[in-house]
Amino acid sequence: MNHSILVWIFIGTFFPLTLLSKPSPLAEQTIKNRYLQVTCIDHGIRIERILDSESSETEIFIPKLRFVQKVMAVKQYKIKALNWGEGHALLFDHDNGWKTEVRLFDASPFVHLQTTIINQDKENYKVDILSLHQYQVNLKASLDTLRALGTGGLTSVDQAQGSYTFSAIADPETRNGVVSGWLTHEQGVGSYFPSVVDLTVRVKTQLEMGHFQVPPNQERQTETLLIGYFDDVRFGLEAYADSVKKHYKIQLKPRPSVYCTWYHAGASKENDLIANSKFASEQLKPYGLTVMQIDDRWQKVLPDDFKPETDPKSIKLTGPIKVFSSSNQLYPSGMAHSAQKITELGMVPGIWFMPFAGNFRNPYFDHEIFAKNPDGSPFHDARWSGTCVDLTNPKAEAFVRRRVRRIYDWGYRYFKIDGMHTGMPSNNIYIHKGYKDQKLGKAILHDANQTHAQAYRTGLRILREEAPGTYILGCNVSQNMISMGPAFGMIDAMRIGPDNGAAGRGRWNHVVLGAWHGTNLYFLNNRVWHNDPDPVYVRKSNPLERARWMVSWLAVTGSMHTSSEQYDRLEKERLDLLKRCLPAHDAEVRPVDYLESNQPKIWLAQDSRMQLIGLFNWEEKKETQIQYPFEKLGLEAGKSYHSFDFWKNRFSGTMSKNLDERLELGTCRVLALREVAETPVVVSTSRHISQGLIDIVEESWDANSKTLKGKSRVVGGDRYELRIALPDDGSYLVRRAKLGDQILTMTREESDPQYSLRVYATPQETGLVEWEVEFE
DSSP, X not given: OOTTTOSOOBXXXXXXXXXXXXXXXXXXXXXXXXXXXXXXXXXXXXXXXXXXXXXXXXXXXXXXXEESSOEEEEEEEEEEEXXXXXXXXXXXXXXXXXXXXXXXXXXXXXXXXXXXXXXXXSSOEEEEEEOOEEEEEOOSSOTTTOEEEETTEEEEGGGOOOEESEEEXXXXXXXXXXXXXXXXXXXXXXXXXXXXXXXXXXXXXXXXXXXXXXXXXXXXXXXXXXXXXXXXXXXXXXXXXXXXXXXXXXXXXXOOEEEESHHHHTTOOHHHHHXXXXXXXXXXXXXXXXXXXXXXXXXXXXXXXXXXXXXXXXXXXXXXXXXXXXXXXXXXXXHHHHHHHHHHTTOEEEEEEOTTEEOTTSTTSOGGGBOBOTTSSBOEETTTTEEEBOTTSHXXXXXXXXXXXXXXXXXXXXXXXXXXXXXXXXXXXXXXXXOOOOOGGXXXXXXXXXXXXXXXXXXXHHHHHXXXXXXXXXXXXXXXXXXXXXXXXXXXXXXXXXXXXXXGGTXXXXXXXXXXXXXXXXXXXXXXXXXXXXXXXXXXXXXXXXXXXXXXXHHHHTOOEEEOOOGGGSOHHHHHXXXXXXXXXXXXXXXXXTTTOSSOOEEEEEOSSOEEXXXXXXXXXXXXXXXXXXXXXXXXXXXXXXXXXXXXXXXXXXXXXEEEEEEOTTOEEEEEEEEOOSSOEEEEEXXXXXXXXXXEEEEEEETTTTEEEEXXXXXXXXXXXXXXXXXXXXXXXXXXXXXXXXXXXXXXXXTOOTTEEXXXXXXXXXXXXXXXXXXX
């Protein structure tokens, strides 16, 4: 092979094209793209952002990223990647034989770093934790104003927690900052440790491998780290998620809207489930509900035909029953029967189980399939999760394949897989957010050449192979955050927070619980997977304003819908809350004050036609005043906007320059905005809390016929109202209006301003319908 063409191979990622320089001592060498410039300095690199590509003006934001291993030489060359295109790289030779490649791809706003460990010794190289880099952050802001953001939330930099997967250091006033994230988690779990040392922000990176070893005269890659500078850190985090999506070639399945039995009925019962499915099919499927999912407690401790005979009551349990081969008395006709009935009703059958967990005390399980403690006993989480299956063991792999295939063959096409961390044998440390040292390597695997993350990804791959086409929800990262990064590219959705069941009784900290976790990880939603914040609760035991808070946050943020109710027992007003948040929208959306508060109050969603502002008071016992300038909000400061308040069902005037709203304790507000125009415009609709984002497909003005036209997705039998703002010169009077073949009726509310209009009709069928309002 011609060494001038191929210098170093990184399988499946990239290959160098042309050697530009021979290995050399640490002379200053530089590579750059349109975003960044990287320069070799003493035992590390300096990273600058490009301010002006024509003048080559730059600004340093990482004065030094230092490699833990000493650098002996560096070389530079061009590269080309299957996913990333062309670029340039610096390859650093370390004193212990390791190599670190620093890459800049023309189309990526990040520096990509990856270290390859080369074992030049006669013995296996073994390590549980790898520390590879530490970098300084230089932003034009004082230390006391800077904020650190990670999986533990938003803090001052001097109070920063360790974080999994990603880290951001930002100035909340300008939103400028540095974003770093682990692009890959195929062998280890990436984490970050920000701190302040000598009045400087420093961030140490780490890979937790469990058991990682390299045989003599062999080499092994580690994970890829990304670092970039962004004028708005929110865009940087979104770019990180987009990079993960690109690397793993993620193509998300259509996002389901889900009923879950757990929070109102445990596993429910066969007849109750079918009754609820029938009601949902008739009343909620037209609005977007798609899945009926059975949760824990459907399963039997032992199969009926298990030999030798064992008294199930004698088996000590840890958490749920971990045998998923047959149903108990709640489902006397068997699980396949319920799946068939749900399917016949036009819904998708879903089921909960724990694919990677067992119970070493139950004779159903062969102990050989379990990960081991150092003394050879099964590795067992005594808190809830149970005994961890060792997916590096061929017998364990075969066991999990049979388990998954059995449930798939029953007919279930939506899996809620719980105890995910058991696939990476570890303990349940619920509720987990920031980094916690847990000595991942204390569980011994059958194959010493595989890491815990590799075992976990094997398990997730088995789910894909044995249940093709099935939508997979992971549950949940709060049990152990190490289950997050290594699941990238392997599942469709993730429960990104803990259980919120007490919200069904109106407990405030549970009402807002899913929203906190969903906000903190918002950038993953609809990119890497769909974020599931756990159910919304609309039953009467959750006060109306709190139920509205939950469904509004869900609807505005575009998060995955889950509800857990016996639908036919809900009052009409409460059932309507679910209809107004089904389904989730796919519009551009982000929290506005994300870097200013650990409980962001403002969200902005928008498409090319409208803006939607969600305002949320996180205080249970205190009102709040929200004041925010348009420019920072994401609106044009020189323009005015019509607004409509969804829950108050009224036009709320014209807004300009600043947002200024007062929220009562524990309440929310959802405002639809349309730019003031010289012609009539639709400001809001009644179909959904998002007020047009999911239903209006087209809207246009025909000047010749003075007609406002559009197309909307409507639900048969559901009154559909268009709320229209008119120019204030009084020149527009309605001649006629129609929705499909139906006449639209004009109506007014007492609070409606003079120059506004409401027209409505009740469509007979569900689907896309044309409408028009003609003016004189």
